[in-house]
Structure formats: C-alpha cells, structure tokens
Amino acid sequence: MPGHKSFFVPAVRENLLCRICHLPVRNAVQVSVCGHRFCDSCLNHALGETRLRCPVDNTAIDYSQVYADDVTNQMIMSLTVICDYYQAGCKWKGQLRKLQGHLAECKFVSADCSNSCGARIQKRRMSEHTSKDCPKRRVCCARCKAEMSYEQLRVSLRYRNEGALVSDHVTCPRNCGERMRVQDKARHMREDCLNRWVFCQYCNTEIVFRDRQTHHQSCPSFPLSCPNNCGVAQIPRGEVELHLSRDCRSNIMQCPFRHVGCHKQFPQRSLQRHIEESVQQHLELVSELAIQQQKEINSLKEIVRHCKPYHDSKLLWRIDDFWEAFDEGKRKPGTELHSPVFYTSNYGYKFKVVLFPYGNGSGEGTHLSLYIRLLPGEYDSLLPWPFEGQITLTLLDQSTDKRAKRHISQSFSPDPNWKSFQRPSKNSTSLGFGYPQFVSHRGLESIGYVRDDVLFLKVTIDCKNAVDL
Numbered sequence: 001m002p003g004h005k006s007f008f009v010p011a012v013r014e015n016l017l018c019r020i021c022h023l024p025v026r027n028a029v030q031v032s033v034c035g036h037r038f039c040d041s042c043l044n045h046a047l048g049e050t051r052l053r054c055p056v057d058n059t060a061i062d063y064s065q066v067y068a069d070d071v072t073n074q075m076i077m078s079l080t081v082i083c084d085y086y087q088a089g090c091k092w093k094g095q096l097r098k099l100q101g102h103l104a105e106c107k108f109v110s111a112d113c114s115n116s117c118g119a120r121i122q123k124r125r126m127s128e129h130t131s132k133d134c135p136k137r138r139v140c141c142a143r144c145k146a147e148m149s150y151e152q153l154r155v156s157l158r159y160r161n162e163g164a165l166v167s168d169h170v171t172c173p174r175n176c177g178e179r180m181r182v183q184d185k186a187r188h189m190r191e192d193c194l195n196r197w198v199f200c201q202y203c204n205t206e207i208v209f210r211d212r213q214t215h216h217q218s219c220p221s222f223p224l225s226c227p228n229n230c231g232v233a234q235i236p237r238g239e240v241e242l243h244l245s246r247d248c249r250s251n252i253m254q255c256p257f258r259h260v261g262c263h264k265q266f267p268q269r270s271l272q273r274h275i276e277e278s279v280q281q282h283l284e285l286v287s288e289l290a291i292q293q294q295k296e297i298n299s300l301k302e303i304v305r306h307c308k309p310y311h312d313s314k315l316l317w318r319i320d321d322f323w324e325a326f327d328e329g330k331r332k333p334g335t336e337l338h339s340p341v342f343y344t345s346n347y348g349y350k351f352k353v354v355l356f357p358y359g360n361g362s363g364e365g366t367h368l369s370l371y372i373r374l375l376p377g378e379y380d381s382l383l384p385w386p387f388e389g390q391i392t393l394t395l396l397d398q399s400t401d402k403r404a405k406r407h408i409s410q411s412f413s414p415d416p417n418w419k420s421f422q423r424p425s426k427n428s429t430s431l432g433f434g435y436p437q438f439v440s441h442r443g444l445e446s447i448g449y450v451r452d453d454v455l456f457l458k459v460t461i462d463c464k465n466a467v468d469l
Contacts, residue, residue, distance in 0.1 A: 001026065001039075001041055002018070002020075002021035002023055002026065002039055002041065002042055003017070003018045003021050003022075003023025003024050003025050003026045003039050003042070004023060004024045004025075004026055004076065004096065005023060005213045005214070006024075006081040006082075006084065006096060006099060006213075007081055007082045007083075007084070007086065007213065008024065008079055008080065008081050008096075009080055009081070009082055009093070010080075010223065010225065010234070011216075011222060011223050011224050011225065012024045012076075012079065013224065013225050013227060013229075014224060014227050014240075015037070015227055016037070016072060016075065016076060017037075017217075018037065018038050018039045018042050019036050019037065019038055019055065019056050020038055020039070020042040020043070020046055020055055021039060021042050022217045022218070023039075023217060024076055024079070025037055025038065025039050025069075025072060025073075025076060026039045026040070026041070026076075027039060027040040027041070027068075027073065028040070028068070028069040028072040028073050028076065029043055029066050029067065029068055029069055030066070030067060030069040030072070031054050031059070031061055031065055031066055032065045032066075032067060033054075033059055033061055033065050034054050034056070034057055034059045034061075036054055036055075036056045036057070037069060037072060038055070040068075043055070043066065076096060077095065077096050077097040078095055078096070078097070079095070079096055080093060080094065080095060080096075081093070081094070081095070081096050081099055083099075083102060083103070083106060083108070084099075084103065085106060085108035085109060087198075087209060088108040088122065088191070088192055089108055090106055090107075090108040092106065106123070107122065107123045107124035108122055108123070108124060109122065109123055110122055110123075110178065111123055111126065113126070113129060113130065113134055113136075114126065114130055115130055115134045115136040115137060116136065117134045117135050117136045118179065119134070119169065119178070119179035119180075120177055120178050120179065121178075121179075122192070133169065133181055134150070135149070135150050135151050135169065136149045136150065136151060137149065137150050138150075139153055141153060169181055169182070170182055170185055172185075172188060172189070172193055172195075173189075174189065174193050174195035174196065175195060176193045176194045176195045178192065178193065193209070194209055194210040195208055195209065195210060196208075196209050197209070198212070200212070200215060200216075200219060200221075202216075202219050202221035202222050202223065202236075203219050203220060203221035203222075205219075218237075219237065220236065220237050220238035221236045221237065221238065222236070222237045223235060223236060223237075224236075224237055224240055226240075226243060226244075226248055227240070227244070228244065228248050228251060230248050230251075230269070232247070232248070248268060251267065251268045252265050252266070252267060252268075253265065253266060253267070253268045253271050255271070255274065255275075255278075256275070257275075257278075257282045257285060257286070260282070260285040260286050260288075260289045261285045261288075261289070262278070262281070262282060262285060312345075313342075313343075313344045313345070313348075313460065313461040313462070313463060314342070314458070314459065314460050314461075315339060315340070315342040315351075315353065315457075315458070315459040316456065316457075316458050317339045317340065317353060317456070317457045317458075317459070318454060318455075318456055319337060319355070319454065319455040319456070319457065320453065320454055321453055322357065322450050322453055322454065322455045323450070323453055324453070325337060325357045326357040326358055326441075328357075329356065329357045329358025329359070330358050333358070333364060334356075334360070335356070335357065335358065336354050336355065336356050336360070337354070337355045337356075337357065338352060338353075338354055338355075339352050339353040339354075339355070339457070339459075340352070341375065342459070343377070344389075344461050344463040345463070347378075347379040347382070348377075348379070348383070348463065349374065349377060349383060349387055349461075349463065350374070350375040350376070350377035350378075350380075351372055351373065351374055351375060351459075351461065352372075352373055352375060353370065353371070353372050353373070353393070353457065353459055354370075354371045354372075354373055354431065354432060354434070355368065355369070355370055355371075355457070356368065356369035356370075359436065359437075359441075360436055361436040362436045362437060363435075363436035363437040363438070364436075366437070366440060366441060367436065367437040367438060367439060367440050367441065368395075368438050368439050368440075368441065368444060369434065369435065369436045369437070369438060370393055370410075370434050370435050370438040370457070371431055371432040371433060371434030371435075372391055372393065372432050372433060372434055372459065373420075373430065373431065373432030374387060374420060374421055374424050374432065375424060376424045376425065376426050376428070380423055380424075383423075385422060385423040386414070386416050386418070386421045386422045386423070387414060387421040387463075388413075388414070388416065388463075388464040389413065389414075389461055389462050389463040389464045390411060390412070390413045390461070390462040390464075391411065391412060391413075391414070391459070391460070391461050391462075392409055392410070392411040392459070392460040392461075392462075393409065393410050393411075393434070393435070393438070393457070393458075393459055394407050394408065394409040394410075394457070394458040394459070394460070395407065395408040395409075395438070395439055395449055395455070395456075395457055395458075396449070396456040396457070396458055397447060397448055397449060398448045398449065398450075398451040398454075398456065399447070399448035400448075406447060408438070408439050408443075408449075410435055410438065412433070414433065418433065420432050420433045421433070
C-alpha cells in the first residue's frame with residue numbers, strides 16, 4: 001500500500017516522502033546507488049520484471065542494491081500526527097506509531113450500529129442512537145406492555161392513529177454512507193460528512209474533505225521545512241526552490257573571491273565569517289592578480305601596436321613623456337625607445353626606428369641619437385638584396401607659427417656594401433644606421449620640438465626596388 005495519509009504536524013520534510021506516491025514513506029526502502037527513498041510497495045509495483053531501473057533517474061539497479069531503510073521508518077513513526085477525525089472535533093495529537101491505538105478508542109470514529117440497523121454512527125453518539133434513534137432499538141408497547149424492536153412496533157400499531165414515536169432517518173445525499181435523523185441532516189452535511197466541500201487552509205482552493213491529505217501533497221502553499229535543515233520552517237512548497245537558491249543559510253556557497261584564486265566553499269551562514277577572517281589573504285590574491293593582469297595588458301599593448309604596422313613607406317611616430325624618458329636615460333645610460341614596426345609596402349621591407357633620448361656613442365649626454373634598423377620580414381626571400389633607396393629622418397617642429405617652423409631632416413642612401421642593409425638574420429644584434437648627434441639637447445629645449453612633453457618623428461623611405469606580388 002502507498003505511504004501514510006495521516007495528518008502530520010509540522011509537515012513532513014521532502015526527503016522523507018516517497019518519490020512515487022509523494023506521501024510519507026511506509027515500509028521505507030532506499031536505492032544505494034542513487035539514494036532515492038520509496039515505499040516498499042510503490043517500488044515493487046514500479047520495477048519491471050526483467051529490466052530494473054530507478055523510477056526517478058532511470059539508473060540501472062538490482063535487488064541487491066535496494067535495502068530496508070529502518071532508520072527512516074523509525075523517524076516516520078516518531079513524527080507527530082493528529083487524529084484522522086480532527087475535523088469532526090477530536091483533539092488528539094501524538095506519534096504516528098500510537099495512531100492506530102488511538103483510533104481503536106477514538107469517540108469520533110464512525111462505527112456500525114450495534115443493533116445492526118445499517119447506520120454508521122460516531123462512537124460518541126452511539127448510546128444516544130441505540131436508545132432513541134435506532135429503528136431496531138428495544139421499546140415497550142404501551143398497550144400490551146410487550147418488549148419488541150421499534151420496527152416491529154411500527155408494524156403492529158396503526159401509525160396514523162398512534163403517531164410517530166421518533167423522527168424518520170435519512171441517508172446522506174452526498175453518498176458518504178452515513179445515516180442520520182432528519183433533524184441532524186443539516187449539521188451532518190456542514191460538520192461531519194466526509195464528502196463535504198471545504199477550503200484548503202493554505203491555498204484557499206475548494207476541495208472534498210476526504211481528499212485533503214492528497215491535496216496537501218501537491219498544494220503550492222503547503223508549509224514545508226527547509227530540505228537542508230537550515231532551521232527555517234513553514235516555507236510554502238512553491239517557494240522552496242527560491243529559498244534554497246537565495247535565503248538558505250545551509251546552502252553551499254563559493255567564496256566571492258574565487259575569481260582571484262580562493263576556491264573555498266562554505267554553508268551560506270559561515271560565508272561572512274570567512275570573508276571577515278580572510279581579508280589579508282584575499283588582498284594578497286587581488287594584488288597578485290592585478291600584477292599579472294598588468295603584465296598581460298602591457299604584452300597585449302605591444303602585440304596590438306605591432307599588429308597595425310604602417311605599409312606605405314612612412315612612419316609618423318608620437319613619443320609621449322619624452323622628458324621622463326630623457327631623465328631615465330640620464331640615470332641609466334643606454335636607455336632607448338623603439339618605434340612601431342613599419343613596411344615599405346604590404347609585402348616589402350620591414351623597419352623600425354631606435355631613439356636614445358639622452359644620446360648614444362659620441363652623442364651621449366649632449367645629443368638625441370637616432371637610428372633606423374632593418375628587421376627580418378615575412379617576405380624577405382622574395383625581395384632583392386641589399387636594400388636600395390633613400391631614407392629621410394625628420395624631427396618635426398611643433399611651433400604654432402608656420403613660417404617659423406624649422407624641421408630637422410637627415411637623408412641618406414645606403415651603400416650596397418653596408419652590412420646594416422643586407423638581408424637581416426633573426427639573430428642580428430645590429431643597431432642599424434643613424435646619427436649619434438641628430439639634434440643637441442639644447443636645441444630640443446630652445447625650439448618647439450617638444451610640446452606638452454610630446455615629440456614627433458617622421459620617417460620616409462623611397463624604395464628603389466619595389467616588389468609587386
């Protein structure tokens with residue numbers, strides 16, 4: 001038979017309900033491989049004869065993996081229930097294991113009339129029924145003084161002349177099986193009939209009284225305790241999932257600093273304490289991540305800068321924070337700045353410019369030094385070597401007066417014998433060709449070559465041997 005249909009107070013936790021009939025389990029059994037609980041009879045009815053699978057998750061099982069769950073049985077039998085006839089007025093409450101003993105004595109239980117008249121009467125009213133209402137009760141004839149049943153008396157007397165001794169009986173029109181006096185019919189249909197319509201005390205849906213337990217197993221407003229045993233009770237069934245995901249203090253939560261490396265998990269009620277006790281650890285993780293991300297950002301900046309090379313034999317290089325780089329070169333001789341890579345054409349020669357703010361070689365400490373370096377390119381095997389053409393390096397004057405602008409330019413055409421313009425190798429350490437004394441530091445300061453700590457350098461290459469691919 002399916003699970004217990006008694007009235008439990010408070011409501012039974014979800015983990016003690018049969019996963020088939022959804023009632024508190026009767027003769028509980030549990031499947032060891034998946035942990036689901038069922039009534040013994042429900043599981044036997046649900047399992048096939050040849051292919052055994054869990055009715056919930058379809059896991060393959062065999063009978064050796066199904067065991068009697070005595071602990072759950074004891075828990076169920078220890079739960080508190082109220083009498084099945086509490087709506088009729090019985091106030092009894094006790095453990096489920098004591099319910100049958102109570103029902104055997106409960107005065108609100110309906111029983112067959114002891115005179116076998118066919119009526120079912122509550123035990124508390126049985127004495128009144130057998131003495132006043134039962135058609136088979138023993139009465140004494142007023143004429144002959146003989147004792148007989150009321151039915152026999154009605155046959156022997158002329159009903160019309162003597163009058164009725166008691167009111168006639170009727171059967172409940174709702175087919176609950178009860179018989180009652182006519183004058184008790186209204187009260188029975190209002191208070192006692194098992195087929196009367198009542199409103200669910202939780203969701204206010206109108207239901208048949210005898211079906212209330214079945215309705216409670218699916219009622220969206222029926223109160224349940226938290227399945228995680230967090231201590232919260234009286235949660236409407238329809239809000240349990242919301243409680244588990246948002247409010248349950250026993251819900252397992254990940255540390256909010258997991259993205260920086262803290263992968264610990266805690267019940268929600270312990271999470272705040274972990275956060276407060278691990279401030280130093282979390283700050284160290286955040287700091288390490290910030291340093292790592294800054295390195296990645298710098299690397300990506302370099303990649304992006306080199307992913308957008310110039311392809312038209314020209315480069316306009318903006319150098320920000322020039323005087324800061326100048327001071328750095330003063331502190332650390334040999335400090336150099338590198339321009340973005342640029343090409344003479346889409347498939348042409350690959351160049352970049354190297355600038356020493358504080359100078360290099362003969363210009364160290366007195367001049368800005370400037371060099372152009374030929375780099376290994378992707379299409380070098382298709383190009384003529386050595387490189388031939390004219391290269392112009394120009395420092396742009398940023399003065400506002402156009403007529404006063406004095407750009408500084410140096411042009412040259414490489415000699416075919418210069419090693420700096422032969423086909424470069426990947427391991428080349430050549431500085432390139434250029435001018436250690438391109439412009440004096442004094443000249444940089446006196447004229448408008450540096451404005452707002454920014455310097456502009458223009459490079460133009462007139463390639464003699466353009467390659468059309």
